[in-house]
Structure formats: structure tokens, C-alpha cells
Amino acid sequence: MTTGAAFDVNKVRGDFPLLKQQVNGNPLIYLDNGATSQKPQSVIDAIVRYYTTTNSNVHRGVHTLSQLATEDYEGARAKIRKFINAGEDREIIFTRNTTEGINLVAHSYARHNVGPGDDIIVSNMEHHSNIVPWQMLCEEKGANLRVVPIDDTGELLMDEYEKMLGPRTKLVSITHVSNALGTILPAAKIVQMAHAHGAAVLLDGAQAVPHMPVDMKELDCDFYAFSGHKLFGPTGIGILYGKAEFLEAMPPFMGGGDMIKSVTFEKTIYNDLPYKFEAGTPDIAGAIALGAAVDYVSNLGFDQITAHEEELLRYGTEALSSIAGVKLIGTAAHKAGILSFVMDKAHPHDIGTILDEQGIAIRTGHHCAQPVMQRFQIPATARASLAFYNTKEDIDALVKGIDRVLEVFS
Amino acid sequence: MPQQPDVPLDGLYGDLIMAHYRSPHNNTPLDDADVEAEEFNPFCGDRATLQLKLDAHGKVCGVSARSEGCSIIRAATSILSDLLNDKSLSEVEEMGQKFRTLMQSGLGEEADGLGDLLALQVVRRYPVRIKCALLPMVALEEGIKAYRAKTH
Known part of the structure; x- marks a missing residue:
């Protein structure tokens, strides 16, 4: 266990070859970990x-x-x-x-x-x-x-x-x-x-x-x-x-x-x-x-993983909550790294497509949980889901991506 | 990176599609429609509802088209609604077939008559969303089938 050592997210990212690639001409921002996670080189x-x-x-x-x-x-x-x-x-x-x-x-x-x-x-x-x-x-x-x-x-x-x-x-x-x-x-x-x-x-x-x-x-x-x-x-x-x-x-x-x-x-x-x-x-x-x-x-240790993800979730929750026209779905006191949201003006699939053009991968749809969508009376959500290799810069890119959605759908 | 189909990259959120999205055409319901069509996609909650009124010669003389969902289905429904007047049901189906070919395989030799539906070929760059563009046409085809079954 390496608990005690500082959590170096950039070093961790280096272990995941897929994260280094470009998508649609932009560095990949992978925020679809709830669907599936990326694999470290040791697994490959x-x-x-x-x-x-x-x-x-x-x-x-x-x-x-x-x-x-x-x-x-x-x-x-x-x-x-x-x-x-x-x-x-x-x-x-x-x-x-x-x-x-x-x-x-x-x-x-x-x-x-x-x-x-x-x-x-x-x-x-x-x-x-x-x-x-x-x-x-x-x-x-x-x-x-x-x-x-x-x-x-x-x-x-x-x-x-x-x-x-x-x-x-x-x-x-x-x-x-x-x-x-x-x-x-x-x-x-x-x-x-x-x-x-x-x-x-x-x-x-x-x-x-x-x-x-x-x-x-x-x-x-x-x-x-x-x-x-x-x-x-x-x-x-x-x-x-x-x-x-x-x-x-x-x-x-x-x-x-x-x-x-x-x-x-x-x-x-x-x-x-x-x-x-x-x-x-x-x-x-x-x-x-x-x-x-x-x-x-x-080896990373959950002490570090949980602390890093909680900080990201807090940062992301604050960032998304402060955008007018964005509403978070799922605001329980104890949450794992999932930011599900809807926007007043854009359907989740449009959000997903516009983010994808900027290299940002999120999930859109009902997430195989239609009763949840019915409970909140929405057809679908956009969902950014985190892993320990995500960074505050990833959240910043997401916010910038949402700004672009607002621009298109203004 | 996977190869993208050779279609214009700009325009999914271009003026034409966004104009139809913001102000859909022909969206007043008809209360005396002959053809009633509705299709729902539970995957994203998209819904297209179309109604046609036919004249004595069996040609479309009234159209209502409403939809819920993303920009693509809303624009596709609205654009389609502009192309239906004065067509027989067989001509509508023929146009549907051409549109399906356009969306699934690209521009064929006979893309004429598709009007502004051509703008939707940009959606081919987003394969999972092609079904959003096709949903109103699928609804219409089913509605026409049901109308024929009822009247023959």
C-alpha cells in the first residue's frame, strides 16, 4: 500500500494508455466511467x-x-x-x-x-x-x-x-x-x-x-x-x-x-x-x-481514491450547480462520483453530441434505469461519471463544453 | 480514430436545423385527420406524432406534425411536414424510401424531391442518432399502413 504518499493524478493517468489519445481533434476527456472504466497498462x-x-x-x-x-x-x-x-x-x-x-x-x-x-x-x-x-x-x-x-x-x-x-x-x-x-x-x-x-x-x-x-x-x-x-x-x-x-x-x-x-x-x-x-x-x-x-x-489505496474523487465530486457539483439552465438530478448527501444533469434548453442527446465534438465522453439516455427517469419525470439525463484518474481540468472542460451547448441552444 | 463518413462536419447545429427545432412548422393538431401516426423511442424519450388529411383524390391536403425530444427529431419532423402536401400516400412512401437510403447509405442517384431533408444527412456522422432522424418517417409509414388496413 502506498497510503500516505501524495496522490499524483498525472502519474496515475500515465498508467492508462487510452487516456492519451485525441478525439475529434481534442484531448480525450473521459467522463463515462459509470458505463465502463479505462484499463491500466498492468491489466492490458x-x-x-x-x-x-x-x-x-x-x-x-x-x-x-x-x-x-x-x-x-x-x-x-x-x-x-x-x-x-x-x-x-x-x-x-x-x-x-x-x-x-x-x-x-x-x-x-x-x-x-x-x-x-x-x-x-x-x-x-x-x-x-x-x-x-x-x-x-x-x-x-x-x-x-x-x-x-x-x-x-x-x-x-x-x-x-x-x-x-x-x-x-x-x-x-x-x-x-x-x-x-x-x-x-x-x-x-x-x-x-x-x-x-x-x-x-x-x-x-x-x-x-x-x-x-x-x-x-x-x-x-x-x-x-x-x-x-x-x-x-x-x-x-x-x-x-x-x-x-x-x-x-x-x-x-x-x-x-x-x-x-x-x-x-x-x-x-x-x-x-x-x-x-x-x-x-x-x-x-x-x-x-x-x-x-x-x-x-x-496499490493506489481507497484512502487516496476516495479523497480525490470526493474532492472532484464537490468541485463538479459546485461548478454545474452554478450554471443557469443546468439542473443536477441526484443530490443525495452521500454520493459516489456521478453527476447526472438535465438542461432547460437542450435534450441530453444534443448535449452528448456537442460535448463529443470537443472530445468529452459522457453518457446520455436513461442509463438502463427507466424507473428513475419516471420518478423525476424526465426522458433522459446527461451523466458525467468520475474515476480516480479524472482531474479538475476535466470538470473545467465539461463546464466549457456545457457553455458551448448553451451557446448553440441560446 | 475511427473513420468518419464523408459528410460535411458543420451543420448539425446549423441554421436550418436549429430554425426548425426552435419553431417547428405545421404543429397544430388536426381534428379530422385520415392518417394518424405516432412513434416513440424509449431509449431517449423521443416521440413523433403526425396526422394527414386527404382530399377526394387521395392526396395530402392537411398536415400536422408534432414531436418531443432532441434537435434532430424535432427538425426532421418539421422538415418532413413541409414536404407532404399534394402527395399521394404512395408518393409519401416513395419519399420515405429515398430518405431512408440517404440516411443509411448516403446520397443515391435519386435524391431529388427530398428538399430540406437533405440537410439531415449531416446526422450520418452520428450513427446512433440516425434513428432519431428517421423516427417521424417510420411513424408516417406505420400510420399509412394502418390507414390502408382500415380503409380496404
């Missing part, structure tokens, strides 16, 4: 190194390369366990992404534990991936999807949540950080309240893990899902954490190779954790590179 190198030196299948061969690949793959699992402070390596399941983790819990846990008339609770600020699997399951089981409302700042209404919890609550599946609003939810409290009613809890950590330390023991959630690509790792790899006692009791999600101990046509014996949930050849390079991403983030 890990992929190249794997394919140039150890490429081989895991858990199968007795030959040297297969053993090396297996060591690296399992080494990555151990790094990730440590990164989120889970108790055991076997509680870390490699998936494709957050969505797959949520679907795994829906199919393998909820399908066997939710029945007619039972409740599944989500919030009004979920990503579609934490709504649709539960709608599908509720329809199949005759269960009810209950939605905890939010206030005008994007804060979860905890007293409404409290009222919703009851003996029929079987599962609470809530985001840790809202992708559209940036709200950091009181996750530990949400878990504690659900457990008091005997309900299991899944947290969607996709937008949380890049910004803050997450600690499975502290949160005490039963499941936690996140994606590698938002955490400076590659696409195609994600993590589902599950408490061992839950995962042990759950049937496999997919059948195939690696998830079995023995197969005859009469009976198949499933493999132990975590392999029971990793059917087929996994994304070995992706897992190893995610391990490298976790190393990178851990």
Missing part, C-alpha cells in the same frame, strides 16, 4: 502475458501450463476475496458481469426460496438488471415485487422500506450505489433490517467497488455482485460473492464441465464451491486481468 499486460506465456485450460491438465494457468486463475480469486474482505476463496464465483451474478441468484436461490404471495423488495433506483430478473421470477412464482420509493434528492426512504419488510419478505435486492443518481445507499443498515425479518439480501455493487472499499464482513450481505470492467478490469468477467452456507445449499445455475465431480447417465455429483457455479471453461484471461486490476486499485 496481464492479458497479453497470459496469452503469450501460460494460455492453457484450468483445473484439467497435469501439464505445466495448465498448472500455471490454474495457479494464476485461483490466485486472482484469492486477490478478489481479500479485496472485498470475504471469508473464503470459495465464496467468490467468477461470472461474466453483474447481470449474470444477479441472474444466478434469481435462478439458483430465489427460484427455490420464493413462493406464491412472497415478496421480493427492490428500490426505485435499480438498474434494469436488478429489476427484470425479479419481475420474471415473480411472474413465474406468483410472488410480488415491492419497490422502495426515493425522495427528490435520490435518497432511499428508509421508513417506507421498514414498513415493507415482513414475514413474506424473502429477498431484498438493492443497489449499493445508484448508477443514474450516484446515491450511496446505507447498505449495512438495509441488510441488518432485512435480516431482522429473515430475508436474504443481494447487493448490486457494480457502481460501488470502483469508488470505495467494500467489506463483506462489515456489510454482512448474503450476496454481492459486481463487474470487472467498471473496476478497471476487462469486459466479460464479473464476480458474485455469496456466503458459503447459501452457496452450499443452492443447486447449480448451469450444467457442464468443471461443475461436476463425477458423471454417469444415472447420477451426476456436483463439484464443490466455487466450481459448482463455474460451468464450462471460464474467462481465464479475464479473471487473471481482474486480479491485476484489483492489485492496481489496492
